[in-house]
Amino acid sequence: MQNLYNALPPNSSIKVSTVHAMDVLASSDPPSSGAFKPELDTALDPVLAFLSKTGSPFLINPYPYFAYLSDPRPETLAFCLFQPNAGRPDAGSGLTYTNMFDAMVDAVRAALDAKGYKDVEIVVAETGWPHKGDPDEAGATAENAHAFVSGLVSHLRSLAGTPRVPGKSVDTYIFAVYDEDLKPGKGSERYFGLFQTSLTEAYPTGLVRNGTAALGPAMAPAQAPTSVQPAPALPKPGQQPQVTPAQPGSAAVAGPSGLCTPGTATARGAAVACSRHNSAESSRTLSVPTIIAGLLFTALQMLI
Numbered sequence: 001m002q003n004l005y006n007a008l009p010p011n012s013s014i015k016v017s018t019v020h021a022m023d024v025l026a027s028s029d030p031p032s033s034g035a036f037k038p039e040l041d042t043a044l045d046p047v048l049a050f051l052s053k054t055g056s057p058f059l060i061n062p063y064p065y066f067a068y069l070s071d072p073r074p075e076t077l078a079f080c081l082f083q084p085n086a087g088r089p090d091a092g093s094g095l096t097y098t099n100m101f102d103a104m105v106d107a108v109r110a111a112l113d114a115k116g117y118k119d120v121e122i123v124v125a126e127t128g129w130p131h132k133g134d135p136d137e138a139g140a141t142a143e144n145a146h147a148f149v150s151g152l153v154s155h156l157r158s159l160a161g162t163p164r165v166p167g168k169s170v171d172t173y174i175f176a177v178y179d180e181d182l183k184p185g186k187g188s189e190r191y192f193g194l195f196q197t198s199l200t201e202a203y204p205t206g207l208v209r210n211g212t213a214a215l216g217p218a219m220a221p222a223q224a225p226t227s228v229q230p231a232p233a234l235p236k237p238g239q240q241p242q243v244t245p246a247q248p249g250s251a252a253v254a255g256p257s258g259l260c261t262p263g264t265a266t267a268r269g270a271a272v273a274c275s276r277h278n279s280a281e282s283s284r285t286l287s288v289p290t291i292i293a294g295l296l297f298t299a300l301q302m303l304i
Helices: 003-009 038-054 066-067 072-079 098-113 140-156
Strands: 015-017 019-021 025-027 058-063 087-090 095-097 122-127 172-174 253-255 265-267 270-272 291-294
Touching: 003 038, 015 172, 058 098, 058 172, 058 253, 066 072, 066 098, 072 098, 095 098, 098 122, 122 270
Parallel strands: 019 058, 058 122, 122 172, 172 270
Antiparallel strands: 015 291, 087 095, 253 291, 265 270
């Protein structure tokens, strides 16, 4: 990460970070008890110091689906799907949680705070819910996937934040755009896509309107330009490409082959992650180390 950071031009807005799984935590329940595993200190402490120094985010992959698999009760499912539930009080903080996503994010926040890194922001690099799975994989259905994704997006768009950090939604990448039909492992691993490999919707997402992609509410047609602007020229060898500055609350990602294509769809506090579908290589949301670029390659809003 340091080498990548050193290679950036001076005063670059590009942030360099790396992704972590939830198992970097020694404890996460209740969220206020969140703490990193002590055996990871040697590797993790320099990373956290780098993120703090460079103003880069801590990337985490919380999956409420896997939390449900470990406790497949109806009340746990409702808690994971943003559905009405009794809530879960955190005796350590006095806060009450109404969904698993917030609980997982706040456990990471507590772990960062305990390390003294209250200045390091959290970005959810991956989260999602499979729409299909093996017979022994409870909850992997299209109905549950729709409930999770639509509930997540509504929650993020509300800007309610989490109980520990209210009033500010965490930037979030939904995994994934497409199913990964050649991915090994349990059946659910192949069915996290919003779209199947046939390019049809895995379940109603609100992303398709009249046969075309529709990533937001209908907008009035733009006025025709008075003059045609030429397409930007490709940079010559050795030159830096010209980019558009990012808007607040948005992010684009650089993948193994440069900027993700198809373009990442972003919304206020929510984003659809890029992936390469139907490939022998498993598609990933972000490269590791991941570069979170301070630009918008495609500025689209998502509405579910």
